[in-house]
Amino acid sequence: MSKRYIPYARQMIDDADIAAVAEVLKSDYLTTGPQIPAFEAALCRATGAKYAVTVTSGTAALHAAVWAAGIGPGDEVITTPLTFAASANCILYVGAKPVFADIDPVTYNIDPVAVAAAVTPRTKAIVAVHYAGLPCDMDALRAIADRYGLVLIGDGAHALGATYKGRPLGRLADMTTLSFHPVKHITTGEGGAILTNDENLYQKLRLFRTHGITRDAGEMNEYPGDWYYEQQFLGYNYRMTDFQAALGLSQLTKLDKFLAARRRVVAQYEDHLGGCSALKLPWHGKGYGHAWHLYPVALTAQAGRSRKEVFDALRQAGIGVNVHYIPVYWHPYYQKLGYRHGLCPQAEKVYERLLSLPMYAGLTDDDVVYVCNTLRNILG
Numbered sequence: 001m002s003k004r005y006i007p008y009a010r011q012m013i014d015d016a017d018i019a020a021v022a023e024v025l026k027s028d029y030l031t032t033g034p035q036i037p038a039f040e041a042a043l044c045r046a047t048g049a050k051y052a053v054t055v056t057s058g059t060a061a062l063h064a065a066v067w068a069a070g071i072g073p074g075d076e077v078i079t080t081p082l083t084f085a086a087s088a089n090c091i092l093y094v095g096a097k098p099v100f101a102d103i104d105p106v107t108y109n110i111d112p113v114a115v116a117a118a119v120t121p122r123t124k125a126i127v128a129v130h131y132a133g134l135p136c137d138m139d140a141l142r143a144i145a146d147r148y149g150l151v152l153i154g155d156g157a158h159a160l161g162a163t164y165k166g167r168p169l170g171r172l173a174d175m176t177t178l179s180f181h182p183v184k185h186i187t188t189g190e191g192g193a194i195l196t197n198d199e200n201l202y203q204k205l206r207l208f209r210t211h212g213i214t215r216d217a218g219e220m221n222e223y224p225g226d227w228y229y230e231q232q233f234l235g236y237n238y239r240m241t242d243f244q245a246a247l248g249l250s251q252l253t254k255l256d257k258f259l260a261a262r263r264r265v266v267a268q269y270e271d272h273l274g275g276c277s278a279l280k281l282p283w284h285g286k287g288y289g290h291a292w293h294l295y296p297v298a299l300t301a302q303a304g305r306s307r308k309e310v311f312d313a314l315r316q317a318g319i320g321v322n323v324h325y326i327p328v329y330w331h332p333y334y335q336k337l338g339y340r341h342g343l344c345p346q347a348e349k350v351y352e353r354l355l356s357l358p359m360y361a362g363l364t365d366d367d368v369v370y371v372c373n374t375l376r377n378i379l380g
């Protein structure tokens with residue numbers, strides 16, 4: 001059929017990005033040079049966070065955050081099933097148990113009522129995913145975290161640029177993680193970061209990404225001489241390279257433009273698909289500054305065709321739709337751990353009907369019209 005192929009997401013790289021990377025490749029530092037603190041400072045300005053720690057991926061960022069929260073064997077951490085596996089895997093990395101709380105069927109974000117019901121004496125933290133770029137109900141989650149003494153971690157992989165009741169992303173949780181994978185708002189190839197406003201967490205995160213080793217004499221137990229450094233706990237090599245940070249820094253200067261382009265795509269989708277009774281378009285509302293990483297539509301009971309039929313027909317037409325997400329605990333690995341179908345009925349029901357339409361800053365008006373017309377034709 002069509003030669004045209006529209007992916008569900010993709011990066012936007014321009015000549016300035018390429019020049020920024022090339023510049024670092026010609027410099028003295030390929031890793032941990034001046035670009036890292038510069039990118040971290042820019043992330044703080046963009047998100048309102050006091051501190052940012054760059055790492056090698058969004059997954060490494062989640063691992064670091066859960067570790068810095070002091071989570072370990074015997075602990076439970078509550079998260080959503082409607083997410084990429086990394087949001088739950090990070091809990092397993094530190095030997096703790098992921099506890100899945102169901103989603104709100106309107107917003108698709110974790111339901112604070114389900115979170116409160118899932119708290120036990122072993123619960124130590126919440127990993128709240130701002131699904132598709134829509135912030136979770138953070139006031140409700142904060143109240144639960146405070147009541148039970150839990151650490152509140154935001155998985156902001158979808159949410160760079162999001163705001164909640166006027167507050168920026170970097171101020172919504174004790175720690176918030178970002179991903180710079182090419183499908184996300186800005187990219188460094190692979191990459192991620194943790195945002196926090198807590199100096200103590202910041203120092204822990206900084207050392208965690210470099211084996212738990214400090215070279216700062218003020219942090220050491222002894223200081224025999226200038227050759228000396230100390231490993232104070234078991235960390236990892238989660239350091240981003242300097243040329244990745246240069247790319248991130250260059251990309252970040254375009255974030256507002258990228259966000260505006262995404263909002264424009266949303267307006268077009270709402271124009272073209274808003275009247276279609278076979279589709280439920282993603283919710284957004286006052287106080288929730290949506291960052292629009294994804295555009296997940298749900299087929300309604302009015303849709304005459306199954307999700308698989310619609311998915312296959314869109315792919316046939318060169319439209320790279322996707323499904324975000326298979327409930328995490330449906331994966332065979334989680335089934336082996338003892339999680340069972342039926343655990344989170346709302347997430348399971350929504351999953352069966354979801355389709356992510358293309359959403360990225362480089363989508364043209366023409367692309368969007370093509371997607372909408374194709375989808376409307378398929379739905380009949």
Ligand SMILES: *Cc1c(COP(=O)(O)O)cnc(C)c1O
Nearest residue numbers: 057058059084086157179180181
């Ligand atoms: C992309 C993503 C991650 C993982 O990020 P990587 O950089 O790919 O490791 C984690 N959580 C969510 C919700 C994501 O979408």
